[in-house]
Amino acid sequence: MKKIITTLLLVVTFFAFSQEKKQNKAIPFSISDRNVTIYTSANNTDLRLTKTDVNVQFTDLKQPLETQLCVFVNPNKTFQTFLGIGGAITDASAEVFAKLSKESQEEFLKAYYSKDKGIGYSIIRTNIHSCDFSSGSYTYVDEGDAALKSFSVLHDMEFRIPLIKSAIATAGGKVAVYASPWSPPAFMKDTKNMLQGGRLLPEFYQSWANYYVKFINSYEKEGVPIWGLTVQNEPMAKQTWESCIYTAEEERDFVKNYLGPTLLKAGLSDIKLTVWDHNRDLLSQRASAILDDPEASKFVWGIGFHWYESWSGGDSMFENVGKVHEMYPDKNLLFTEGCVEKFDYKKLQLWANGERYGESMIRDFNNGTVGWTDWNILLDENGGPNHVGNFCFSPIHGDTKTGALIYTPSYYFIGHFSKFISAKAKRISSVASRSQLQTTSFLNEDGQVVTIVMNKTDEKLKYNLCIGTNSAEVFILPRAIQTLLY
The missing domain is CATH 3.20.20.80 (Glycosidases)
Known part of the structure; x- marks a missing residue:
């Protein structure tokens, strides 16, 4: 009887531990059903924290080219708490x-x-x-x-x-x-x-x-x-x-x-x-x-x-x-x-x-x-x-x-x-492929990503916001800063 009880306890403990591990396992970020909303402020314009784009779509981009300007965001890599x-x-x-x-x-x-x-x-x-x-x-x-x-x-x-x-x-x-x-x-x-x-x-x-x-x-x-x-x-x-x-x-x-x-x-x-x-x-x-x-x-x-x-x-x-x-x-x-x-x-x-x-x-x-x-x-x-x-x-x-x-x-x-960016958000990896752009990103507790991109050049630039093998095509005006929400 003692052996049976011990065995049952071991089984229950293992099952509970397995369930806890499953619950604690981070769910990979997915851009499924997400679109990008963009707010822009730009020099020599009337844009000041102005919503300039909504419902920008993600499409497949398995391998960016060297000729493409990109901002790579990896929400699965988290850092300090905001x-x-x-x-x-x-x-x-x-x-x-x-x-x-x-x-x-x-x-x-x-x-x-x-x-x-x-x-x-x-x-x-x-x-x-x-x-x-x-x-x-x-x-x-x-x-x-x-x-x-x-x-x-x-x-x-x-x-x-x-x-x-x-x-x-x-x-x-x-x-x-x-x-x-x-x-x-x-x-x-x-x-x-x-x-x-x-x-x-x-x-x-x-x-x-x-x-x-x-x-x-x-x-x-x-x-x-x-x-x-x-x-x-x-x-x-x-x-x-x-x-x-x-x-x-x-x-x-x-x-x-x-x-x-x-x-x-x-x-x-x-x-x-x-x-x-x-x-x-x-x-x-x-x-x-x-x-x-x-x-x-x-x-x-x-x-x-x-x-x-x-x-x-x-x-x-x-x-x-x-x-x-x-x-x-x-x-x-x-x-x-x-x-x-x-x-x-x-x-x-x-x-x-x-x-x-x-x-x-x-x-x-x-x-x-x-x-x-x-x-x-x-x-x-x-x-x-x-x-x-x-x-x-x-x-x-x-x-x-x-x-x-x-x-x-x-x-x-x-x-x-x-x-x-909300309190307790986590900063996530955000990297520009070229020096023309500067960027940082945060993952809010509600799952929304906030990516900030700044263009200090005098040129209008097109870049790809890349999440894994998906990207959204974005334009940023000269001397502008954008917040992208998705």
């Missing part, structure tokens, strides 16, 4: 927003945070007290208050917190909000100045770590849930505005000995902590110094980066992102800031500004990035306000004289990604 795309709600953005009419405010919120009527932003970055895009320098405590007894976010409750809450509501609550400091209060630094760099004094490490906790709790009390933090905005830049220098070792030790344990003790271990938050050039060195230390690494969710390394005259170092992803595949890569610098009203509609976004997003995602955050979501007709004259472009500008919203090419380029 977090989202968004921008920063700074003091400047909130102050300009407050000057708009109610109608323009409603239009603006939908333009960014509605999936149906806008481009579906799902990430918000914000500043911990002042940054350059504030009307002036300020902190949340009285000067010299290391115990933080005077801590208050009352300043932010006038403009910034209401805008963040409206954005979250417009997005249906599905937004990841993270915050970054530009500088500790002046009394905590060796220079006694929030501007012009300087360093956090060791005797204030704990007080500064407590400051982050106070910020999180205060914002959450006001109805703004905080998803994550970066340790320091641009920790290797001595700027004319709020800035603070950390060497890699200093940032590592602050995370390991102060900020990480303080968040843990405060019951905030679920806060996603991101290090570096600076350009791609030193990304590898900073990641290695911090993540090779197990005690520091355990507190770190990801590595953040910006795109300004080309200030030196060189090219953007996209490959550095991929190298760090290879080195630390268990950590997340997050693009935390980028904008077009040196505002010029005459260049508001410069197409190349949008192309800079398109190329960066394609190449950053292809190198393992999970989320992408633009800088200010809104600035005025002068590229501000900014208390140190560091005026920049944003995807939308609000003309405070006329009340009009000005949509720039950057808004539409970002939208070709953010409107269609």
Whole structure:
């Protein structure tokens, strides 16, 4: 009897295991009964995220020729999980927003945070007290208050917190909000100045770590849930505005000995902590110094980066992102800031500004990035306000004289990604056969594929969208970006 029972148990276990293996086995992607819908934005046309083609058919193409331009997509090869795309709600953005009419405010919120009527932003970055895009320098405590007894976010409750809450509501609550400091209060630094760099004094490490906790709790009390933090905005830049220098070792030790344990003790271990938050050039060195230390690494969710390394005259170092992803595949890569610098009203509609976004997003995602955050979501007709004259472009500008919203090419380029790629989508293999085209692709959880293709040439091109031995013939206009859904 015992043998019979044992045998039955083995049979049942084998059957259950077999069924589980069948259920877990990935079903190969099929383009059967799928057609392609195409959205296009193109220079020197009126096309702006415009549906230009529907029901484009797939046909057999067993072997492409060398003479055929192709984009090869393999949905069975999956990579990182998509977090989202968004921008920063700074003091400047909130102050300009407050000057708009109610109608323009409603239009603006939908333009960014509605999936149906806008481009579906799902990430918000914000500043911990002042940054350059504030009307002036300020902190949340009285000067010299290391115990933080005077801590208050009352300043932010006038403009910034209401805008963040409206954005979250417009997005249906599905937004990841993270915050970054530009500088500790002046009394905590060796220079006694929030501007012009300087360093956090060791005797204030704990007080500064407590400051982050106070910020999180205060914002959450006001109805703004905080998803994550970066340790320091641009920790290797001595700027004319709020800035603070950390060497890699200093940032590592602050995370390991102060900020990480303080968040843990405060019951905030679920806060996603991101290090570096600076350009791609030193990304590898900073990641290695911090993540090779197990005690520091355990507190770190990801590595953040910006795109300004080309200030030196060189090219953007996209490959550095991929190298760090290879080195630390268990950590997340997050693009935390980028904008077009040196505002010029005459260049508001410069197409190349949008192309800079398109190329960066394609190449950053292809190198393992999970989320992408633009800088200010809104600035005025002068590229501000900014208390140190560091005026920049944003995807939308609000003309405070006329009340009009000005949509720039950057808004539409970002939208070709953010409107269609859903949270938890998987990036899939997407390869162009020639350098004239750039591409990336994602597989949404509902099974829909999103392929983005960009043409930076001055020629109209025909290419084949190839899935296995099938392809759809597509035309892309000069200087255009397309989103293909199928």
